[in-house]
Amino acid sequence: MIYQGKQRIWSEYQKEIPTDHWFYVRSCIRQTFWPASEKMFLEVLRNRIGKDIYETPCHTTCGGIAYHSETIPQETVMTIIARQFALMTEAGYENYVCSCITSFGLYSEVIEDWREFPELEAKIRENLWKATKREFKIPTYLAHASDLIYKFRNEIAEQAKFRLVNHKTGKPLRVVEHIGCHYSKMFPSKGVGGAEYPYVLAGMVESWGGEVIDYPERRHCCGFGFRQYLVKANRGYSVSNTHKKFESMEPFEPDMIITNCPGCPYFLDRWQYVIAEQTGKTYGKDGYGIPVFTYEEVAGLVLGYDPWDLGLQTHQVAVEPLLDKMGIPYKPEDKYKGLNGKELQRPDFPMNIKCC
Amino acid sequence: MSQNVVIIGGGPAGIEASRRLRDLGYTPILVEKEPALGGHLSRWDRLFPDGVEARSILEPMLQDLDGIKYFTDTEISSINRLKDTWVVKLSNGLSAQVRALLLTTGFDLFKAEKKEEYGYGIYERVVTNADLEAWFKAGAAPQFDDVKTLGFVHCVGSRDEKAGNRQCSKVCCVTAVKQACEIKEKFPDATVYCFYMDLRMFGRKYEDLYLKAQKDYGIRFVRGRVSEVSEDIDGHLFVKAEDTLFGKPLKIKMDLLVLMAGMAPAASTQPLARMLNITTGEDGFYQPQNLIDSACTSAREGVFFAGTATGPKTLPETIAEAGSAALAIDRYLKTPVK
Amino acid sequence: MIDFGYGLTPSATLKIENVQNPKFAALHEREPDVVKCIACGSCTASCSAGVFTEMSLRRVILSLQRGREKETLPMLQHCMLCGKCQLVCPRGINTRHLILSIGKVYGLNEEEAL
Numbered sequence: 001m002i003y004q005g006k007q008r009i010w011s012e013y014q015k016e017i018p019t020d021h022w023f024y025v026r027s028c029i030r031q032t033f034w035p036a037s038e039k040m041f042l043e044v045l046r047n048r049i050g051k052d053i054y055e056t057p058c059h060t061t062c063g064g065i066a067y068h069s070e071t072i073p074q075e076t077v078m079t080i081i082a083r084q085f086a087l088m089t090e091a092g093y094e095n096y097v098c099s100c101i102t103s104f105g106l107y108s109e110v111i112e113d114w115r116e117f118p119e120l121e122a123k124i125r126e127n128l129w130k131a132t133k134r135e136f137k138i139p140t141y142l143a144h145a146s147d148l149i150y151k152f153r154n155e156i157a158e159q160a161k162f163r164l165v166n167h168k169t170g171k172p173l174r175v176v177e178h179i180g181c182h183y184s185k186m187f188p189s190k191g192v193g194g195a196e197y198p199y200v201l202a203g204m205v206e207s208w209g210g211e212v213i214d215y216p217e218r219r220h221c222c223g224f225g226f227r228q229y230l231v232k233a234n235r236g237y238s239v240s241n242t243h244k245k246f247e248s249m250e251p252f253e254p255d256m257i258i259t260n261c262p263g264c265p266y267f268l269d270r271w272q273y274v275i276a277e278q279t280g281k282t283y284g285k286d287g288y289g290i291p292v293f294t295y296e297e298v299a300g301l302v303l304g305y306d307p308w309d310l311g312l313q314t315h316q317v318a319v320e321p322l323l324d325k326m327g328i329p330y331k332p333e334d335k336y337k338g339l340n341g342k343e344l345q346r347p348d349f350p351m352n353i354k355c356c
Numbered sequence: 357m358s359q360n361v362v363i364i365g366g367g368p369a370g371i372e373a374s375r376r377l378r379d380l381g382y383t384p385i386l387v388e389k390e391p392a393l394g395g396h397l398s399r400w401d402r403l404f405p406d407g408v409e410a411r412s413i414l415e416p417m418l419q420d421l422d423g424i425k426y427f428t429d430t431e432i433s434s435i436n437r438l439k440d441t442w443v444v445k446l447s448n449g450l451s452a453q454v455r456a457l458l459l460t461t462g463f464d465l466f467k468a469e470k471k472e473e474y475g476y477g478i479y480e481r482v483v484t485n486a487d488l489e490a491w492f493k494a495g496a497a498p499q500f501d502d503v504k505t506l507g508f509v510h511c512v513g514s515r516d517e518k519a520g521n522r523q524c525s526k527v528c529c530v531t532a533v534k535q536a537c538e539i540k541e542k543f544p545d546a547t548v549y550c551f552y553m554d555l556r557m558f559g560r561k562y563e564d565l566y567l568k569a570q571k572d573y574g575i576r577f578v579r580g581r582v583s584e585v586s587e588d589i590d591g592h593l594f595v596k597a598e599d600t601l602f603g604k605p606l607k608i609k610m611d612l613l614v615l616m617a618g619m620a621p622a623a624s625t626q627p628l629a630r631m632l633n634i635t636t637g638e639d640g641f642y643q644p645q646n647l648i649d650s651a652c653t654s655a656r657e658g659v660f661f662a663g664t665a666t667g668p669k670t671l672p673e674t675i676a677e678a679g680s681a682a683l684a685i686d687r688y689l690k691t692p693v694k
Numbered sequence: 695m696i697d698f699g700y701g702l703t704p705s706a707t708l709k710i711e712n713v714q715n716p717k718f719a720a721l722h723e724r725e726p727d728v729v730k731c732i733a734c735g736s737c738t739a740s741c742s743a744g745v746f747t748e749m750s751l752r753r754v755i756l757s758l759q760r761g762r763e764k765e766t767l768p769m770l771q772h773c774m775l776c777g778k779c780q781l782v783c784p785r786g787i788n789t790r791h792l793i794l795s796i797g798k799v800y801g802l803n804e805e806e807a808l
Contacts, residue, residue, distance in 0.1 A: 001478065001479065001480075001587060001591075002477060002478050002479070002480060004477075005469065005475075005476075005477035005478035006478055008469070008477070009472055009478075194472065195472075196472040196473055197472070197478075214586075214587065215586070215588075215589075216586035216587065216588055216594045217586070218586070219584075232699050232700060233699070233700060234700070235698075235699075235700040236700040236701050236702060236703050237703055239700070239701075239702060240702050240703040240705075243702055244705070251588070251589045252589055274698060275702075277695065277696040277698075278695055278696065278697075278698065278701065278702070279695070279702070280695065505711055547711075567730065567785075570729050570730055570732075571726070571727075571729060571730055574729065576759070577732075579733070599708060599756075599760065601733050601752075601756055602708070602753075602756050602757065602760055602762075604706055604707065604708050605706065605707045605708070606707065606708045606709075606710060607707050607708070607709050607710075608709070608710050608711050609711050
């Protein structure tokens with residue numbers, strides 16, 4: 001692998017990301033799957049880096065799930081998005097950052113459609129006015145939350161208490177980075193690093209001390225989609241895609257996976273359980289599987305937040321082996337305790353994949 | 357004192373045209389920006405379809421330069437029109453005033469790193485046709501050791517909207533077949549694949565070469581374009597394509613992949629076009645008066661073309677055009693000025 | 695093992711280098727011209743049986759090269775050895791001999807081949 005070749009491509013796809021004053025919108029499902037991720041994002045950017053990130057309680061879903069599952073038409077989803085933009089305009093912002101990668105893809109797609117078909121934009125403006133009496137401006141900059149963490153990765157590295165390094169051997173951790181399909185596959189110029197070798201997560205991993213692995217199915221979809229898993233009979237297609245990725249990354253012996261989408265880490269995490277229970281095969285060492293994280297969780301880990309405050313107990317694949325590798329202290333007995341130390345019940349453990 | 361003619365570009369077209377013009381009694385001034393004459397031809401090993409050595413064509417040319425004033429490592433600083441002449445200033449300080457100007461600036465090889473999905477410049481085992489020719493000529497490179505499975509990818513940077521080149525580069529298909537046979541001679545036990553969209557075997561004996569490749573060399577042809585290349589843990593390549601004739605996607609592990617980089621317009625085309633106020637086509641090559649019987653003359657008076665400056669061509673076509681351009685210049689210069 | 699109601703879909707990708715093709719090598723020995731095929735489709739287009747059945751000599755040759763003979767050998771049952779394909783083959787392959795050789799090498803007995 002000639003690293004300079006990749007660096008040259010990264011340098012061709014530089015994205016302009018403003019440094020301050022962002023309007024933040026959350027994701028529908030991310031908070032359920034990865035409870036602390038969005039809170040961590042705000043915590044890091046507001047309190048650790050000191051930026052102005054604004055969010056309003058009036059904002060809604062972008063409509064992506066419904067749109068991609070074909071339950072609402074394009075005009076509806078464009079009007080929903082127009083309302084989101086109207087909230088941004090009313091709050092006085094022009095930089096828009098979203099938490100979900102499907103949202104990011106959808107916002108990019110809608111803005112591009114409006115640019116190509118101005119009459120469509122005019123129609124949506126009219127729809128919004130009729131429905132809510134709101135007006136909107138198109139954001140000057142659209143970014144994904146991982147773009148912002150990428151932009152401030154060096155500031156985070158400076159404040160970091162831990163690094164992505166095996167503290168016993170001193171070797172960097174081998175990290176698989178997985179980018180959500182909607183990030184740069186549709187519009188390569190809108191993603192940091194382009195479509196073939198995206199750099200947004202690779203940059204974070206490198207600043208925080210890890211080593212990025214390039215394996216053959218690196219750019220393959222995790223299989224989330226929407227239609228293919230909503231109906232139970234279709235889920236075989238989804239799990240096969242994830243299976244293909246894991247078979248491909250296995251020889252490279254990764255220590256962890258970092259992702260920037262709500263759905264991808266969910267599938268990469270949960271499907272390891274399904275594959276283990278169906279076929280008996282686990283990936284990673286000693287039958288524990290390969291732990292999957294969102295980038296905010298990784299940022300929180302390197303900055304020294306308590307793993308259980310980061311919601312890592314909701315992960316299917318055990319994270320404790322990785323925490324041990326990184327030398328992060330944690331209390332195993334507190335894992336399933338709620339607020340004020342209340343004892344919550346412990347989950348049953350699966351048969352074929354080891355959990356803690 | 358015989359008339360001067362300035363010829364820009366010292367590849368086979370420029371050298372051949374210079375020789376013809378000299379034989380017709382003119383003094384050619386041949387300008388070449390690289391340190392040596394010969395252009396791309398000086399970097400080829402053997403030529404299709406018969407495997408003739410490239411230097412057996414080039415060396416006689418280079419030994420017949422008497423009476424030709426040639427300057428290497430020299431570029432054009434400026435060209436201005438003065439009445440019915442061109443005032444040409446060279447970067448070495450010399451200048452010439454001529455009535456006829458011949459552009460034989462040739463082509464640039466498409467930069468294969470632009471096709472990011474093929475990983476040229478990222479994976480060591482991905483090389484271009486030019487790299488392979490260089491290895492055939494006199495090379496030792498680690499990616500060529502112990503090759504058991506290898507492939508050729510046709511149409512890299514040609515017939516490709518994404519690469520910005522819609523044109524077919526004409527010669528890459530037959531070059532791929534030639535190189536496939538040559539590399540099979542070096543590695544007789546290797547399995548060689550050619551991934552093509554169409555096989556353009558238009559010239560004399562090209563079909564025979566194709567047949568020979570299939571029958572005698574056992575080259576396997578897969579109709580389907582390579583979509584992406586990735587690397588496994590020992591540095592071998594995974595190549596993904598579709599076998600369109602069979603209707604299923606394909607995945608092969610390879611030790612070497614050769615990208616057939618196409619012909620792109622030379623970098624000097626646009627600056628010279630602006631200096632001379634001549635047009636280029638949509639594909640970026642110079643636009644002659646027409647492509648049938650005035651392919652060597654420009655619509656602009658006193659400007660002539662020969663070779664790949666006006667589009668992809670084979671070497672025999674280039675050499676023939678050089679002679680044709682020389683005659684066109686001769687006719688133009690003998691026509692009295694009105 | 696738990697049954698979740700869905701399973702892993704097998705991959706449709708051809709992994710060519712994994713194909714050991716001793717049978718094709720044997721066929722190549724009996725009929726060296728088999729590698730001359732350029733998959734032009736003239737044989738299939740002129741085939742008497744091809745109009746009414748799935749018979750396609752082009753597909754048979756290709757599937758043998760890819761190691762997927764199970765999918766296409768049954769087609770050969772429909773071949774009547776009429777020879778129309780041999781009349782049109784631009785590469786001059788003796789297609790009747792090829793079909794009979796395929797039958798011998800891949801184990802179709804004489805009745806099945808005819």
